[in-house]
Amino acid sequence: MLRALLSIIFILGVAPIASAQDAGAPVEIDRSATGGAQTLEDILRRQRGESIDDSFRSNNIGGDATSVPGLGPLGGASDPELWRALRYNKADITVSDNTEVGKVLVQDGGMRWYQFRQGPLAQYGGWLLLGTMALLLVFFVLRGRVRIDAPATGRTVTRFASFERMTHWMLAGSFILLGITGLLVLFGRMFIAPVFGKEANSVILIASKWVHNNVSWAFMLALVLVFVMWVRHNLPNRTDLVWISQFGGIVGKKHPPAKKFNAGQKMIFWSVIVLGGSISVSGLSLLFPFELPLMGKTFTLLNDWGVPGWIGMAPLDTALTPQEEMQLTSLWHAMVAFVLMAIIIAHIYIGSVGMEGAYDAMGSGEVDEAWAHQHHSIWLDEVKAKQGAAPKDATPAE
Template sequence: MIRTILARLMVALVVSVTMLPLALPLAAQEVDRPETEGSPTGGAPTLEDILARQRGETVDDSDRRANIGDPDSAASIADQLGTLGGASDPDLWRSIRFNEEPNMSVSAGGDVAKVLVQDGGMAWYNFRAGPLREYGGWLLIGTIAVLALFFLIRGRIRIDGGKSGRTVTRFQFIERMAHWTLAGSFILLGLTGLLTLFGRVAIAPYLGLDANAWLLHISKLIHNNVSWAFMVSLVVVFVMWVAHNIPNKTDLVWIKQAGGIIGKNHPPAKKFNFGQKIIFWSVIVLGVSVSVSGLSLLFPFELPLFAKTFGILNDTGLPQWAGYGPLPTALAPQEEMQFAQLWHAIVAFVMMAIILAHIYIGTVGMEGAFDAMGSGEVDEEWAHQHHAIWLEEVKESEASAPKGGTTTPAE
């Protein structure tokens, strides 16, 4: 009996003596660990940190960033505790999180796979769920409200003295086809884009998550495929109408008379007046921007746009001048996608607001305007009041056309 107890005590003594060298560095390490803000949580972010980050605030993580162990030092390797040497698991994850892990390399999957942890996603998520929805939504509601108010004050712009009963060709079939392909695709893209952005807050609480998921799925299919029709018709519209949209001196008269929108004047105009030129160039410039950022989203990580653009902007000194410092030029592939998504949505919102005004003036806002894109034939009196110079040009070319020839195309 005594022999057994002694034998057990011996074993216990031997085991504790052999384990002591291993236990010492562990104790030393705990004492050595610097007092950090995250100490109460053992180095992990505190609840306040997490909540602040979710609110989109900048959290001072310098203590954690610096506290990533030292797996490389000779001492830590000599005092090896396990496979990680002097570093612990949390140290390792922190160093991956802050992109400071020297011993970790990803050999497959390209640049995207090299980013193992990316915390910019939180800022993106917050912006998308917050200001993007809020300001974007209010922009559209505000535009509709302003147009409704304008309609109440100004009423429908009528044809002074009524229609003449004679018509003139304003847009050829090909022009109307291109316009309606552009318009139809834009409306589908706008609606499906809005469903994607607002579904979670505007559909899910009322129709349920399943209905929202189904709508999202359908929206994505429509959005991704209809985008091609938009891009092609944008190019066609540009080629067809660019020559008529170069600013000229008749625009000065139009600007002076505020387009005749306020008051009863009808400033003379060629095929497109200055207001329409603004619509045209907005559609082209914003349409190209929304298309390029859309392509970047359609082919993830293949078309990074923002690091280069930010670099060019920094070179102009404008961001620094505006107080936004130099913009970041070392973006992770995921951050490129986040910027592309936000830019795509912001440009789309601005375009939707402009197009709402365009749809207003092309339908309820002005008598006789819709015919131009409907049948292609407009009343001569309408043409005289809104595009007097163009009407003269059409009449002149009709008069000089050989008798029995076809109607002169609208110029």
């Protein structure tokens, strides 16, 4: 009987709290008993890992016995109060090196950065790459290799000159090294340390960081060269619409006409330029810590344009500490890199196993006319017209 009674009291007491939390509704906490200071419920909620609106503390700095009569919630000026001001970056302090970086004595955002990096960033990023590879595998099994329909002509045309190929491989080689070393730095503690030990992990990560920092210059240089070399071939035009409407001939048997680059390749090009550019800029900011802070400025611009409002968000906080600048930059750098890595995995697939004859374009630079006619018919005609030969359909050599 007593047990039943206790159960009912327990259910009546706990259920409303649980259902309000399940619904995600913020639970108003009554702090009148503590005069506005922390309550037991605050502590319990923090221990349960629930998110807390702690503005009741962060906005409550500077009270003392005079401003809060009768020793109110804050009491007299006290150590906890000083620590709170330090934690929320509101204390007026002087440090010996007198820099903004040095003035941040307690770094409140560090834990949030660490948890996001080890949690959602690593998890979703890892799954994005594995998922892309799995999808490509399924696509390969279902669709098979894109074959050249007509027999080889034995005649070749130059698709990329040696400088273009050298630049492409500089971009590709550096990107792959940056990708691998970046992933090692992110996942080393999770996967290398438990298997090979912390010492080995440390050596591998120090080497990875060195390679990552130094190879980045090759990537940035190649990115600029690729942009200058190919931008004019990547401006959108009407043939792209035809190409897209026919799914680029990848699904189905039709092969839509294309100039030097088709719409799919243009998407790859612009992804590499825009995302690679963003990775480069954020990378430079990380390479020279605290000297090129970009996040606060970017957030100010976004707020000015009203971007957060478009998705129902409050304006972004632009008063970032130098440390927060670096933390947000590092997360942005990694997130964009994950997206570009997924895109590049698809590019590598189509440029190698996915399409017969494609690799030659970047390998030797020479492609068979049958391949060129199938995938870039307008470009082939242009090349042949330039060479003085009348444009003609690719017919097999005897």
